[in-house]
Amino acid sequence: MSKTLRGPAERTLELLREPPDEPDVSAGYLDLLGASAKKSPSLAQSVMESTFLPRIYEKVWRPIGFNLAKGWPLGPDTAEEHAMARDWLGLSQPGYASRPPATVLDVACGPGNVTRALAAGVGAAGLVVGLDASETMLTRAVADTPHGDPVAYVRGDAVDLPFRDEAFDAVCCFGALYLFEDPWAALDGMTRVLKPGGNLIILTSRRPLPTPRLGADLLRRATGFTAFGDREITRALTDRGYTALRHRRYPLMQVAAARRP
Numbered sequence: 001m002s003k004t005l006r007g008p009a010e011r012t013l014e015l016l017r018e019p020p021d022e023p024d025v026s027a028g029y030l031d032l033l034g035a036s037a038k039k040s041p042s043l044a045q046s047v048m049e050s051t052f053l054p055r056i057y058e059k060v061w062r063p064i065g066f067n068l069a070k071g072w073p074l075g076p077d078t079a080e081e082h083a084m085a086r087d088w089l090g091l092s093q094p095g096y097a098s099r100p101p102a103t104v105l106d107v108a109c110g111p112g113n114v115t116r117a118l119a120a121g122v123g124a125a126g127l128v129v130g131l132d133a134s135e136t137m138l139t140r141a142v143a144d145t146p147h148g149d150p151v152a153y154v155r156g157d158a159v160d161l162p163f164r165d166e167a168f169d170a171v172c173c174f175g176a177l178y179l180f181e182d183p184w185a186a187l188d189g190m191t192r193v194l195k196p197g198g199n200l201i202i203l204t205s206r207r208p209l210p211t212p213r214l215g216a217d218l219l220r221r222a223t224g225f226t227a228f229g230d231r232e233i234t235r236a237l238t239d240r241g242y243t244a245l246r247h248r249r250y251p252l253m254q255v256a257a258a259r260r261p
């Protein structure tokens with residue numbers, strides 16, 4: 001293990017299935033993809049890898065786009081969404097005296113907006129690991145995360161998670177399942193790295209009307225974006241044995257949470 005790694009980054013190395021002999025942390029996050037990352041990502045993922053989007057993502061793109069998709073002002077705003085994530089994952093709310101020492105994975109963390117919100121719900125002995133494939137998003141995440149937060153960032157593939165089985169007490173995947181090439185393989189991976197009894201929460205797209213399969217396939221092929229049906233996510237969770245299912249539907253988004261058996 002590298003002598004230069006301390007705290008959250010060092011603890012994250014211990015969660016890896018195959019820790020590298022010489023971890024690359026030169027950009028402030030642990031880079032497990034290096035030059036091997038996909039050369040021609042989908043249109044949607046190309047936008048995520050641009051240098052422009054991370055600059056406006058948290059303050060402009062995310063609140064406007066997501067709040068509208070959640071039906072704001074009737075649906076939850078960003079703060080309510082973060083509180084829901086902490087609550088449904090069994091974490092504390094900021095300011096509570098007692099906070100669990102939980103180890104949490106934030107899959108496709110982007111610029112770390114949700115990662116930091118989850119970190120506000122774990123105690124000093126807790127750890128939140130944000131994983132993303134985009135160098136530009138992770139650079140922003142590192143810059144915007146206060147030193148001393150129990151947070152570490154990893155550049156890796158959400159569809160092939162690099163962590164050990166049952167490494168995490170809770171797993172969160174917000175605003176990203178619809179971008180993955182194989183969302184069900186990603187869900188299998190999230191299940192694998194979650195401890196039995198641990199909670200998973202997913203915020204993803206919702207197809208408000210039944211769309212012919214051809215239309216959904218064309219959208220996916222053209223943009224890399226999947227619009228999930230009302231029961232697709234909940235069914236995928238129950239098929240994997242999850243219990244204690246919670247599901248909220250908004251006009252163009254849905255949140256589902258459940259406990260791993």
Ligand SMILES: C[S@@+](CC[C@H](N)C(=O)[O-])C[C@H]1O[C@@H](n2cnc3c(N)ncnc32)[C@H](O)[C@@H]1O
Pocket residue numbers: 045048049062107108109110111113114131132133134137156157158159173174175176179180181
């Ligand atoms: C819209 S952002 C979501 C950020 C944050 N989770 C949120 O809720 O605001 C989607 C992120 O998914 C990441 N992403 C897409 N496909 C990925 C994959 N296969 N592996 C890792 N990250 C991926 C993108 O790089 C992007 O940062």
